[in-house]
Structures are given as structure tokens and as C-alpha cells.
Amino acid sequence: KAGVTQTPRYLIKTRGQQVTLSCSPISGHRSVSWYQQTPGQGLQFLFEYFSETQRNKGNFPGRFSGRQFSNSRSEMNVSTLELGDSALYLCASSSGTGGNQPQHFGDGTRLSIL
Amino acid sequence: QQQVKQSPQSLIVQKGGISIINCAYENTAFDYFPWYQQFPGKGPALLIAIRPDVSEKKEGRFTISFNKSAKQFSLHIMDSQPGDSATYFCAADPQEQGNLIFGKGTKLSVKP
Numbered sequence: 001k002a003g004v005t006q007t008p009r010y011l012i013k014t015r016g017q018q019v020t021l022s023c024s025p026i027s028g029h030r031s032v033s034w035y036q037q038t039p040g041q042g043l044q045f046l047f048e049y050f051s052e053t054q055r056n057k058g059n060f061p062g063r064f065s066g067r068q069f070s071n072s073r074s075e076m077n078v079s080t081l082e083l084g085d086s087a088l089y090l091c092a093s094s095s096g097t098g099g100n101q102p103q104h105f106g107d108g109t110r111l112s113i114l
Numbered sequence: 115q116q117q118v119k120q121s122p123q124s125l126i127v128q129k130g131g132i133s134i135i136n137c138a139y140e141n142t143a144f145d146y147f148p149w150y151q152q153f154p155g156k157g158p159a160l161l162i163a164i165r166p167d168v169s170e171k172k173e174g175r176f177t178i179s180f181n182k183s184a185k186q187f188s189l190h191i192m193d194s195q196p197g198d199s200a201t202y203f204c205a206a207d208p209q210e211q212g213n214l215i216f217g218k219g220t221k222l223s224v225k226p
Contacts, residue, residue, distance in 0.1 A: 004157070033212035042219060043158070043203065048212025056213050090157050092212075100146035100165070100207055103214060105157035 002027065004093050004106035012112045018079040021109045023091030025072050031096025032074040033103060034066060037088040046089075049074055050096045078111075086113045116141060118206050120217025127224050133191040135220045137204035140185065146207035148214070149178065149189050151200050158203060162189070194224045 005024040013019050025032050034046040045058040049068035066076040072093075078085055088110050092103035119138045127133045137147075146165055150158035164171045164178040164187065171178045177190040191198055204217040 006157075031212055033214075035214075043205075043214075043216040045213045045215075050212070058213065092157075094212070096212070102148065102160050102163065103212070104160060105150075107155070107157045 004091055004104055006089075006091050006106035006109050008109060009107070010110045010112075012114060013081050014114050015081055015083060017081050018077065019081060019111060021076045021078075021089055021091075021111075023074045023076070023093075023106060025074070025091075025093030026104055029093035029095055029104075030072050031094045031101070032068055032072065033092045033094075034074070034076050035090045035092065035105075036060070037090055037108070038086075043090070046076070081113050083113050085111065087111060116208065116215055118204060118215050118217045120204050120220060122220060123218070124221045125223070127194045127222065129194065129196060129224055129226050131194050131224075133194045133198070133222055133224070134188055135202055135204070135222070136186065136188045137217050138184075138186045139206050139215075141206070141208060142185070144206040144208055144215075147178070147180065147187050148205050148207075149176075150203045150205065150216075152203065152219075153200050161202075191222075194222075196224045196226050198222060199224050 031050045033048040048056040068074045088108040090108045092105045094101040094103045148163035149161045151161045152158045175192045180187045201219045205214040
């Protein structure tokens with residue numbers, strides 16, 4: 001079974017630009033969560049989607065948004081990029097039904113803002 | 115209340131030794147506690163997880179000990195190997211869809 005796939009692996013952008021990251025979950029998984037990982041703040045939850053609906057959102061500004069498609073693939077968008085947005089963005093998928101379903105992570109997209 | 119505190123920040127262990135990483139939490143609503151292992155350039159990989167109705171769970175060389183009254187849990191890696199050198203994260207599920215609260219991580223180095 002293929003794991004969680006994130007594209008692209010690396011991105012370099014400049015301040016003020018916007019970026020879209022993509023995540024393909026494990027086949028059959030309907031929940032996709034996004035996390036930001038930085039050396040200072042560690043792993044922080046951004047949002048979670050299930051069956052194309054955002055069910056939960058972390059404490060990030062509105063510049064961070066996402067969506068999920070009918071095939072469970074998800075995209076995350078960051079607008080008006082700031083230097084502080086440089087981070088590893090991780091996507092995790094789970095079955096999403098019932099309680100405490102294990103989350104399985106992709107290898108992330110490394111975003112660097114110049 | 116939503117924090118998970120993890121210690122130590124870094125750990126050096128000799129090959130064959132026991133690695134112990136500790137985590138503590140405040141929120142009694144947390145009901146699922148996974149541990150993740152992350153190698154450089156890779157995403158976190160689920161290692162082992164426990165629920166608060168169990169005091170210990172063992173999978174191979176990895177054991178989680180859970181103390182519900184103290185709100186603490188720990189990961190023990192027996193017979194540590196150089197291949198175990200990685201960053202380990204504890205996490206807790208606050209019963210909110212898709213949201214895991216992570217500790218800050220422990221960088222483990224196992225010396226041959």
C-alpha cells in the first residue's frame with residue numbers, strides 16, 4: 001500500500017507570493033491533517049479535512065487555507081508569504097472514522113521564503 | 115493545558131543500553147498517546163501508541179509506560195541500536211478531529 005505522498009518536496013518562494021502544496025493520502029483514508037514543523041515551535045496543527053469538509057482548525061492566520069477533493073486528495077494554500085512561513089509542511093492521513101485513528105505522515109514539503 | 119512537555123531535549127546512549135524519554139500533560143481529556151520517530155529528511159513515522167486505560171504496552175524493543183494519576187508517559191527503547199538514532203516525538207489526542215498535540219522532540223544518538 002502506498003504511503004502519504006506530498007508534492008513538491010522542496011519549494012523556494014519570495015515574500016508576498018503565494019504557494020499551493022499537495023497531499024495524496026493513503027488509499028481508503030478520508031481524513032487529511034496538515035501540520036507545520038519548525039525548529040522553534042515544533043509540530044503545530046493547521047487544519048483537518050474529512051469528506052471535503054474542514055472539521056477542525058488550528059491557531060494560524062487566515063493566510064493559511066486548504067481544501068479537500070472528492071478523491072480525498074488535499075491541497076494547502078498560503079498567501080502573502082512571510083519569512084516566518086519557512087518550515088516543513090507535513091500532511092497526515094487517517095481513516096477518520098471513529099475515535100483516535102492513527103495518523104500516518106508523508107515526508108513533507110520544505111518551504112523556504114527568501 | 116493543551117501542552118505536552120517532553121524531556122530530555124537530547125539523549126546519548128551506548129549501543130545495547132536503554133533509552134528513556136519522558137512526557138507529561140495537563141489536560142485529562144487527552145485519551146490517546148502515540149509516539150513518532152523521525153529521521154532527517156523524512157516525515158514522522160508512528161512507532162507505538164497507548165490509551166489511558168492501559169499502564170504499559172510493548173512492541174518489540176519499544177515499550178510505553180503510562181501513569182494516569184501523574185499524567186505522565188514514557189518511551190523505553192531496550193537494547194538501543196545505532197539505527198535507532200532519530201528524533202522522537204510524543205503526542206496526545208485532545209479528542210478533536212485530526213489534531214495531535216506534540217511534544218518538542220528528543221534527539222537520540224546511539225553510539226556504537
